[in-house]
Amino acid sequence: MNIIIPKNEKDFEICDYFMKKLIEYESGLDSSIDPDTNVTGFHKNKLANQNFFAAYAVADKPVGYIFGYIQTFKGNGTTTNRVFVDTLFVDENYRHQGVGRQLLNAFENWAAKNFGDDYEIELLCLSNNADALKFYQKLGYSQVKQTLRKPKKGANL
Numbered sequence: 001m002n003i004i005i006p007k008n009e010k011d012f013e014i015c016d017y018f019m020k021k022l023i024e025y026e027s028g029l030d031s032s033i034d035p036d037t038n039v040t041g042f043h044k045n046k047l048a049n050q051n052f053f054a055a056y057a058v059a060d061k062p063v064g065y066i067f068g069y070i071q072t073f074k075g076n077g078t079t080t081n082r083v084f085v086d087t088l089f090v091d092e093n094y095r096h097q098g099v100g101r102q103l104l105n106a107f108e109n110w111a112a113k114n115f116g117d118d119y120e121i122e123l124l125c126l127s128n129n130a131d132a133l134k135f136y137q138k139l140g141y142s143q144v145k146q147t148l149r150k151p152k153k154g155a156n157l
Contacts, residue, residue, distance in 0.1 A: 001099065002058045003106045006047060015043040015054050018065030022089040029126045032149070043067070055106045057090075057099045064090035066103040074118060081115040083107070085123035100135060 006012050019039045027035035046052045046069075057064040071084040085107060090099045111119045123141070125132050 001063075001102055003055050003102055004058055005055050005106075006043060009044070011056070012041075012044040012047070014056050014062050015065055015067065016040055018056065018062070018089050019043070019067065019087055021091075022087055025089070026126060026129075029128050032151075053107060053110045055103060057094075057103055059094065059099075063094040064088075064099040064103055066107050068107050068123075070114065071122065074115075081111075081119040083111045083114075083119055083121050085121060088123070095131075101139065104139065 004011060004014075006015055016039045019042060020037075023033060023037050023039070024035045027033040043054055046067075047054055051070040052067070053069065054065070054067045056062050056066075065087070066085065066089075067087040068083055068085040070081070072078050072082040074081045085104070088100060088103060090103075108121070111121065121141075122144075123136070124147070125136060127133075
């Protein structure tokens, strides 16, 4: 398994593809997520800024992807630097094979390169995505916040 840091148009398109796959998947778990969201060019634009990170995993083909960023610098209302995993997606045929763990390791290496040991990682996970919750808990993540939402009238969550 190779972890690729995007550097060219083809790489950015692969990252856009995986973000679109995650949006489509999560729209089935959360009706407020629009499955038709256009992500074309997202990574090319964001990754021009060094405060953002993305990588994708390749086995015989691209099989997973991660995207995150620096959320808060130490002293800006926090006692440590905080990085945020915005998106992690692994192709269903490659789950439970260490791909997600390798992508998170690449993200942690990026965070350590920026902050040494003085950082913590946050991420959001849909409460009804049991597989993802189990995966993150297995890697040492714990719940520290809970998001509550009041839907617009007539909407289902």
